[in-house]
Amino acid sequence: MNTVVDAVRNSSLIREHQHIVIGLSGGPDSMCLFSVLKNLSAELDLKLYPVHVNHKIRPGEAEADQAFVERLCRESGLDCYSVEFDCRAAAEARGETTEETGRWMRYEAFRARAEALCEQGVDRKDIAVALAHNADDQAETIMFRLMRGTGVGGLSGMAAEREDEAGFRIIRPLLEIPKSRILEYCREHDLQPRTDRTNASTEYARNRIRLELMPALRQYNPHIREAILRLGRSAAETRDYLDTMAAAYMKEGMERRGETGLCFRKDLAELHPALRKHIIGKALGTLGLFQDMTSAHYSGIEAILRSGSPSASADLPHGYRACMEYGRLVLRAPSRAAEAEPAHVRLALTVLPAEEADFPPGAAVFDADALEDAYGSDFVTKITLRTRGSGDFLGIRGGRKKIQDLFVDEKIPKEKRDRIPLVAIGREVLFIPRGDCGPSRPRYSANYALSPDTKRVITVEIIGIV
Numbered sequence: 001m002n003t004v005v006d007a008v009r010n011s012s013l014i015r016e017h018q019h020i021v022i023g024l025s026g027g028p029d030s031m032c033l034f035s036v037l038k039n040l041s042a043e044l045d046l047k048l049y050p051v052h053v054n055h056k057i058r059p060g061e062a063e064a065d066q067a068f069v070e071r072l073c074r075e076s077g078l079d080c081y082s083v084e085f086d087c088r089a090a091a092e093a094r095g096e097t098t099e100e101t102g103r104w105m106r107y108e109a110f111r112a113r114a115e116a117l118c119e120q121g122v123d124r125k126d127i128a129v130a131l132a133h134n135a136d137d138q139a140e141t142i143m144f145r146l147m148r149g150t151g152v153g154g155l156s157g158m159a160a161e162r163e164d165e166a167g168f169r170i171i172r173p174l175l176e177i178p179k180s181r182i183l184e185y186c187r188e189h190d191l192q193p194r195t196d197r198t199n200a201s202t203e204y205a206r207n208r209i210r211l212e213l214m215p216a217l218r219q220y221n222p223h224i225r226e227a228i229l230r231l232g233r234s235a236a237e238t239r240d241y242l243d244t245m246a247a248a249y250m251k252e253g254m255e256r257r258g259e260t261g262l263c264f265r266k267d268l269a270e271l272h273p274a275l276r277k278h279i280i281g282k283a284l285g286t287l288g289l290f291q292d293m294t295s296a297h298y299s300g301i302e303a304i305l306r307s308g309s310p311s312a313s314a315d316l317p318h319g320y321r322a323c324m325e326y327g328r329l330v331l332r333a334p335s336r337a338a339e340a341e342p343a344h345v346r347l348a349l350t351v352l353p354a355e356e357a358d359f360p361p362g363a364a365v366f367d368a369d370a371l372e373d374a375y376g377s378d379f380v381t382k383i384t385l386r387t388r389g390s391g392d393f394l395g396i397r398g399g400r401k402k403i404q405d406l407f408v409d410e411k412i413p414k415e416k417r418d419r420i421p422l423v424a425i426g427r428e429v430l431f432i433p434r435g436d437c438g439p440s441r442p443r444y445s446a447n448y449a450l451s452p453d454t455k456r457v458i459t460v461e462i463i464g465i466v
């Protein structure tokens with residue numbers, strides 16, 4: 001009785017008549033998976049398509065690995081799809097680690113092979129991409145995420161099965177199987193896998209977890225791997241439950257607001273915090289912000305929800321802002337002008353009691369209550385960063401000045417006028433920073449200037465303007 005083959009057969013990940021693209025590095029895990037799938041292929045009518053990626057990181061050895069895998073495939077009567085690329089150069093060019101570049105490059109190669117099958121007429125849903133991650137990899141992944149900082153989703157570890165963006169199933173049939181069992185299988189079947197020297201290098205964070213942290217933790221609990229995997233399974237259940245609840249809420253309780261972002265129902269603040277945070281996380285995912293969110297961003301959103309104040313707002317990644325509009329949380333997209341500016345230019349607004357306000361250099365400050373009187377309690381949400389428009393004016397002592405006239409007086413060339421960032425509320429300009437193409441000195445609206453009676457101050461900062 002072969003426990004590894006049985007475990008894979010019983011895992012429900014391998015379906016009959018499937019076309020399986022397999023990532024075959026030549027190491028013990030993928031050699032074991034390849035052997036197991038070959039064993040099952042007649043019984044389950046599987047078609048296998050091995051893919052090997054040569055990352056060119058270990059000159060000589062990498063070529064030997066590639067030749068080994070290609071020979072093995074030939075001997076098995078299968079074509080090997082080999083991809084060679086200079087991982088180190090690509091990582092440098094992209095400012096990534098070689099691990100990151102290697103990972104997405106591999107996924108690209110697997111997907112390219114799967115797409116080629118589709119072009120040959122294979123139905124997309126009959127194709128799976130099989131990776132050979134094992135139970136030890138899973139425990140290390142959970143520890144890695146735990147240390148980096150994560151939530152219930154990250155603690156769940158890698159999914160045994162998921163669909164990628166192109167609609168292919170990614171499966172990990174060995175995910176429940178310990179490394180020791182895989183090595184045993186390789187010995188029993190005389191597979192003679194290749195060894196990757198870089199696996200022993202503590203230069204890589206993942207290797208340090210495997211070689212240093214896990215052995216240290218085993219001294220506290222010899223069954224630490226199982227304990228971590230149980231935590232992962234339990235987190236996955238909690239995540240699945242929250243996913244279901246969040247999906248139901250988002251159908252009814254959240255609206256897309258054209259290009260301006262997302263708006264939630266008023267009852268969001270009353271939900272259990274665990275569900276609320278999950279919903280907000282999912283919503284941020286739909287805006288493409290999830291990856292760049294930090295715990296400070298989440299705390300900012302929670303704080304404005306708690307305050308309920310229309311003047312409260314919190315910065316989010318990529319120039320998005322969270323604010324309250326009529327008791328509803330709104331995640332607002334950056335204004336068009338801000339989008340037209342380099343990506344790092346964004347508006348930061350802070351409302352604080354006068355005695356707590358600070359005055360960062362280059363920022364503008366106004367009397368928040370005076371603005372509220374003029375534009376209503378949700379005045380903060382109306383403030384935008386944009387370029388000029390017709391009818392724009394700046395409040396000056398004793399009247400108003402057209403922005404058009406101001407630019408003429410300043411002798412700003414016509415071709416530059418549409419590139420000057422302005423902070424405005426409606427047609428009224430509050431602040432024009434000094435800048436390369438802007439006026440020689442900053443301009444501030446005189447209508448909301450601070451006075452000895454100012455109780456609340458709004459600080460307006462354009463981050464990223466030099």
Ligand SMILES: Nc1ncnc2c1ncn2[C@@H]1O[C@H](COP(=O)(O)OP(=O)(O)OP(=O)(O)O)[C@@H](O)[C@H]1O
Pocket residue numbers: 022023024025029030051052053054055099103106130131132133137141
């Ligand atoms: N050079 C390679 N060529 C083809 N497939 C590979 C190669 N390296 C890894 N794989 C496949 O990817 C699986 C995972 O490998 P590895 O743990 O090195 O990658 P990873 O994607 O960086 O994983 P992690 O998610 O743990 O960071 C392997 O089991 C194998 O199936």
